[in-house]
Amino acid sequence: xxxxxxxxxxxRRFSRxxxxxxxxxxxxxxxxxxxxxxxxxxxxxxxxxxxxxRTE
Amino acid sequence: xSDASLHASESGTGEAGFGDYFALLKPRVMSLVVFTxxxxxxxxxxxxxxxxxxxxxxxxxxxxxxxxxxxxWWDADIDRVMKRTQSRPIxxxxxxxxxxxxxxxxxxxxxxxxxxxxxxxxxxxILAFTIFFYxxxxxxxxxxxxxxxxxxxxxxxxxxxxxxxAVATGGISVESVLMFALIFMWTxxxxxxxxxxxxxxxxxxxxxxxxxxxxxxxxRKHILVYTLLLVPVALxxxxxxxxxxxxxxxxxxxxxxxxxxxxxxxxxxxEAAQSDQYRTEKxxxxxxxxxxxxxxxxxxxxxxxxRFGLGGW
Numbered sequence: 001x002x003x004x005x006x007x008x009x010x011x012r013r014f015s016r017x018x019x020x021x022x023x024x025x026x027x028x029x030x031x032x033x034x035x036x037x038x039x040x041x042x043x044x045x046x047x048x049x050x051x052x053x054r055t056e
Numbered sequence: 057x058s059d060a061s062l063h064a065s066e067s068g069t070g071e072a073g074f075g076d077y078f079a080l081l082k083p084r085v086m087s088l089v090v091f092t093x094x095x096x097x098x099x100x101x102x103x104x105x106x107x108x109x110x111x112x113x114x115x116x117x118x119x120x121x122x123x124x125x126x127x128x129w130w131d132a133d134i135d136r137v138m139k140r141t142q143s144r145p146i147x148x149x150x151x152x153x154x155x156x157x158x159x160x161x162x163x164x165x166x167x168x169x170x171x172x173x174x175x176x177x178x179x180x181x182i183l184a185f186t187i188f189f190y191x192x193x194x195x196x197x198x199x200x201x202x203x204x205x206x207x208x209x210x211x212x213x214x215x216x217x218x219x220x221x222a223v224a225t226g227g228i229s230v231e232s233v234l235m236f237a238l239i240f241m242w243t244x245x246x247x248x249x250x251x252x253x254x255x256x257x258x259x260x261x262x263x264x265x266x267x268x269x270x271x272x273x274x275x276r277k278h279i280l281v282y283t284l285l286l287v288p289v290a291l292x293x294x295x296x297x298x299x300x301x302x303x304x305x306x307x308x309x310x311x312x313x314x315x316x317x318x319x320x321x322x323x324x325x326x327e328a329a330q331s332d333q334y335r336t337e338k339x340x341x342x343x344x345x346x347x348x349x350x351x352x353x354x355x356x357x358x359x360x361x362x363r364f365g366l367g368g369w
Contacts, residue, residue, distance in 0.1 A: 012071055019074030030111055034174055037107035 072155075076145040080128055080156055081121025081163075088348075089120035089216045095352045096220025096235055099298040099359040104224045111174040112223040116216060119167035119183045123190040123212070125160030129153055130195045134261040171223075179222040186215040200262060203269040207282075210243030211236075217352075234293045238351060241286040245279045245318060246344035252276070252321070253334035253341070276322045279340075283318035287311045290351060298355050300368040306354040310347045317343050 093116045097109055104112070128135065128146055132153050135141035145151040151159075164187050172180035194209035214236045221232035251267045252275060258265045267275045290311055294304040317340035324336060361367025 016072065016074045016077075019077075030114070033107045034111050037105045041105065 072145065072150040076148075076150040077159060079145050080125040080151065080159060081118075082124030082127075083121075085124055085213070086117050086121050088213065090117050091349075092235070092239065092352055093117075093216035093220035093223075095356045095359075096217030096232060097223050098220075099217075099231070099235075099355050100221045100224030101297065102224040108174055109223070112171060112179065113220070115167045115171040115174060116183060116219050116223075118163055119171065119187055120216065122160050122163035122167055123187045125156050125163065126187075126191045127195045129156040129160055130191065131199075132156075134263060137261040138257045140256070171219075175223040176226045178226050178228070179219050182215055182219045182222055182228075186212055186219070189215070201264070203264045203266040205264070206247045206266075207244050210247075211240055213243060214239035231293075231296045231298045234289065234296060235298075235352075235355070237289045238286075238293060239348065241282060241289050242344065242348055244282040245286065245314075246341065246348070248275050248279050248282075249317075249321065249337050249341040249344060252329070253337040272326055276324070280318045280322040283314055287315060293351070293355070295369075297368065298358060300358040300361075302357050302361070302367065303351075303354040306350050310350050313343060314340075314347050 090113055093113055097104060097113065128144055131141075132146045135144050136147045141147065146153055146156055168180050168184045168187070171183050190209070190212035194205065194212055198205040198209055217235035217239070218228065218232045221235070222228065225232075248266060251265055252272060256265070259268050266278060270278075290307050291304075293299055294307050317336070320336045321340055329337060358367040
């Protein structure tokens, strides 16, 4: 089988792999968005233990 | 990956596509979960960041879907017997029972953890309890044991607005309990109206349904009694902070119509129902869908108007 040719299985599983790839990509984007939303929130504060470490 | 998995015919199951895994999540049930959780979240008095709200609703939906997948795993034997469910991914041979279990349990654990991280522990705890309730209490225990299965099992579908509310407030209050009670009390008359006109083969599958165990006359009486119990719950929502004149007007109209429908069902006998092909039962079932949608839409309308200083009492 040449390097450029797909196995029949790859064609068969294309929709599943594409769907899973999009879901994982979406999940990463969502976690990124959540992180930004949480750290830019006015109520967000650095935990006390980290503050102590920074001052030392 | 074994050589066998390269060939669908040798893998023991058909080749599952992305859609088959999605079908395991019971997308139609998920739409009700998303809508009611969304209303619960927006009706709460505490504003939520849109990204946090979106993520929370998504994780609630995934948690609901996970319980659907676990339900299909547990009920695979029943699904193979009943015509209505034979095309589901497991009976159709697309997904194996083990795959469905793994898929469901992974999504269940992930959704609860992610909701705890995105929102708070209370919302995650209620979601975890909802999944437990639907899979263990309803699917494994009540469904094949008692004809009241739909009454108690309906609680699983009633939790989403409480979770939405908890995402915003971090707690439980009278409003969120009443939203729960509204769906909880609505489920039996809604489902039994369907059971009266749907030719179902639950009996062959060994599932005790009220229409079979107690007869159709008794089911008609049950619909009326549960509708009578539903009305005060629906009206009580209207006098809380999430209610208002719009909600009350919608609730009064819908409850009068639903009561009339339940009364009509109770007065009919089987002969009359068969002669017009269950027209009244079908009408009441359609009305029940409008009933729930209308109530939650009215709560949403009050919440939206509240942002502009309108709505509410």
